Amino acid sequence: MSDLGYALSDTLVLAKRGLLRIPRQPDLLVGFTVQPVMFVLLFVYVFGGAISTPGLDYVDFLIPGIIVQSMVFGGFVTALGLAEDLKKGLIDRFRSLPMSRAAVLSGRTLADVGTNVVQLAIMLGVGFAVGFRFSTGVPRILAGIGLLLLVGYAFSWVFALIGLVASSPEASNAYGFTILFPVTFVSSAFVPVRSMPGWLQPVANNNPFTNMVNAARALFVGTPAGNQIWLAAVWSVGIVVVFGVLAVWRYRHTVGR
Amino acid sequence: MTAPAIETEGLRKCYGDVVALAGVDLRVEAGIVFGLLGPNGAGKTTAVRILTTLLPPDGGTARVAGLDVVRDAARLRERVGLAGQYAAVDENLTGFENLEMVGRLYHLPRREARARARRLLDEFDLSDAASRLVRTYSGGMRRRLDLAAALVARPPVLFLDEPTTGLDPRSRLALWDTIETLVSGGTTVLLTTQYLDEADRLAQRIAVIDRGAVIAEGAPAELKATVGGESLEVRLADPAQAARALEALAPLTDGEPSVLDATAVVPLRGRTGAIAEAVRLLDRAGIGADDLVVRTPTLDDVFLGLTGHAAETGEEEDER
Numbered sequence: 104m105s106d107l108g109y110a111l112s113d114t115l116v117l118a119k120r121g122l123l124r125i126p127r128q129p130d131l132l133v134g135f136t137v138q139p140v141m142f143v144l145l146f147v148y149v150f151g152g153a154i155s156t157p158g159l160d161y162v163d164f165l166i167p168g169i170i171v172q173s174m175v176f177g178g179f180v181t182a183l184g185l186a187e188d189l190k191k192g193l194i195d196r197f198r199s200l201p202m203s204r205a206a207v208l209s210g211r212t213l214a215d216v217g218t219n220v221v222q223l224a225i226m227l228g229v230g231f232a233v234g235f236r237f238s239t240g241v242p243r244i245l246a247g248i249g250l251l252l253l254v255g256y257a258f259s260w261v262f263a264l265i266g267l268v269a270s271s272p273e274a275s276n277a278y279g280f281t282i283l284f285p286v287t288f289v290s291s292a293f294v295p296v297r298s299m300p301g302w303l304q305p306v307a308n309n310n311p312f313t314n315m316v317n318a319a320r321a322l323f324v325g326t327p328a329g330n331q332i333w334l335a336a337v338w339s340v341g342i343v344v345v346f347g348v349l350a351v352w353r354y355r356h357t358v359g360r
Numbered sequence: 361m362t363a364p365a366i367e368t369e370g371l372r373k374c375y376g377d378v379v380a381l382a383g384v385d386l387r388v389e390a391g392i393v394f395g396l397l398g399p400n401g402a403g404k405t406t407a408v409r410i411l412t413t414l415l416p417p418d419g420g421t422a423r424v425a426g427l428d429v430v431r432d433a434a435r436l437r438e439r440v441g442l443a444g445q446y447a448a449v450d451e452n453l454t455g456f457e458n459l460e461m462v463g464r465l466y467h468l469p470r471r472e473a474r475a476r477a478r479r480l481l482d483e484f485d486l487s488d489a490a491s492r493l494v495r496t497y498s499g500g501m502r503r504r505l506d507l508a509a510a511l512v513a514r515p516p517v518l519f520l521d522e523p524t525t526g527l528d529p530r531s532r533l534a535l536w537d538t539i540e541t542l543v544s545g546g547t548t549v550l551l552t553t554q555y556l557d558e559a560d561r562l563a564q565r566i567a568v569i570d571r572g573a574v575i576a577e578g579a580p581a582e583l584k585a586t587v588g589g590e591s592l593e594v595r596l597a598d599p600a601q602a603a604r605a606l607e608a609l610a611p612l613t614d615g616e617p618s619v620l621d622a623t624a625v626v627p628l629r630g631r632t633g634a635i636a637e638a639v640r641l642l643d644r645a646g647i648g649a650d651d652l653v654v655r656t657p658t659l660d661d662v663f664l665g666l667t668g669h670a671a672e673t674g675e676e677e678d679e680r
Contacts, residue, residue: 109467112464112467113464113465116461116464116465117461117465120450120453120457120461123452123453123457124452127452127493128452191446191447191448191451192444192445192446192447192448193448193449193450195409195414195442195444195448196442196444196448196462196509197465198413198414199412199413199414199437199440199441199442200437200462200465200466201434201435201437201438201465201466201467202465202466202467206465
């Protein structure tokens with residue numbers, strides 16, 4: 104088999120390992136689902152009445168945003184898993200094997216796509232329960248789902264780097280939330296950017312997270328798309344490339360602790 | 361003589377200002393257990409990491425199974441097995457799935473990977489637990505599975521980094537038996553340990569390493585000989601008779617006898633017949649002895665003699 108063939112088979116072997124983790128450690132998925140579900144309920148029933156979204160029910164405004172946020176944080180399973188693998192010496196074992204240097208990461212990030220599908224289904228279910236409805240056709244909805252999974256995949260690579268850099272699973276938790284959480288809020292996910300102070304609006308408008316939320320909204324509830332879908336896709340692919348290179352570089356030079 | 365399984369020359373590694381290895385020369389013949397002995401922080405794990413291609417050396421050269429650890433790293437990984445300080449197995453997989461995964465990552469065909477997984481589980485007495493998740497395993501079972509994982513590709517050179525640290529005495533003995541069986545099959549084993557009895561029991565050759573340098577090397581018996589031979593220890597019934605006891609036992613020694621508490625310590629000229637002769641000599645002089653024993657120096661004595669500090673009181677900082 105060629106090097107590429109081996110890299111692919113190594114990736115699949117490790118993706119299978121990552122997927123098996125979901126049924127065997129179900130509390131992990133529960134942990135990552137409870138928070139966005141709670142956000143849906145809080146924003147729809149507590150803050151929603153105070154937030155004005157002209158031309159759109161707040162629930163239709165909110166759900167695409169919260170789903171993007173939950174896709175972004177779905178990659179967190181990768182950060183935790185890698186930090187644990189490092190701590191337990193598994194990374195040392197993998198690095199001593201004649202396997203592809205990228206497979207430990209590409210396997211995990213691929214498995215995250217599986218986790219994200221489950222999360223996406225749960226989030227849409229909760230969305231429907233609180234009154235969210237699609238207002239576009241099937242092709243656009245499918246394109247939206249594809250885009251959301253791409254966004255999730257991109258951030259899995261961000262979290263892969265976080266997991267390798269953090270000194271422990273707890274630290275990777277702290278890094279992930281303190282860095283990414285504010286970024287997801289200074290965006291169009293929860294409130295219209297126009298309601299923010301003037302100095303903050305350019306920040307929010309140029310936040311890739313805003314592009315991703317706007318794109319999901321356009322594909323699910325038919326808000327004007329503009330260039331948002333393309334920007335979201337380009338950002339996602341760019342993140343995969345940049346963080347993929349950084350994470351693999353870091354993996355090659357990392358040692359167990 | 362065949363080519364050595366492991367050969368290093370002037371191996372150096374620093375972490376910032378901390379010198380982990382300060383020029384290590386090792387030569388390990390094929391087919392033996394070689395013990396790398398030293399306290400925490402001595403550089404044992406760093407040496408293993410370099411020899412298994414996990415870390416690049418800062419200086420010097422190292423060849424394992426005839427392959428350079430830097431230039432031939434990729435090919436070398438096919439020829440070594442590593443079992444580390446922690447059982448590096450996936451808690452959320454079963455024992456069988458762990459071994460199958462490692463086999464697949466060695467690029468064995470699926471059927472072969474599965475067959476080897478089953479055979480190894482059998483050999484390591486884990487067949488009954490094969491389909492249980494590893495997180496339900498005991499510490500000893502995890503270590504056995506870890507060792508099995510290191511053997512999936514049947515590597516000619518095996519690295520065991522403190523394989524029994526943290527194990528209970530029974531699991532330790534069982535693991536020692538396993539390692540001995542392996543070596544009888546021709547595998548070369550480099551074993552690091554801070555337990556002197558472990559090195560004594562398993563290794564044919566030992567290098568003592570302290571602060572990143574090899575300070576002694578040889579067969580266990582040779583190392584023990586460097587701190588002197590055997591000595592006779594006589595616990596006296598009446599401590600007041602100490603001086604007379606030493607006088608009576610003088611024919612047995614050409615060393616410097618001494619008395620510690622109520623025990624006379626007499627370095628022996630020769631082991632053969634020493635006890636019978638001592639009994640006769642003491643009896644003739646009318647000296648009562650409660651206990652009489654010939655003490656062979658242990659590797660503890662070797663370590664203390666070489667480093668000036670006991671093995672157990674090594675620095676408690678994390679092993680790098």
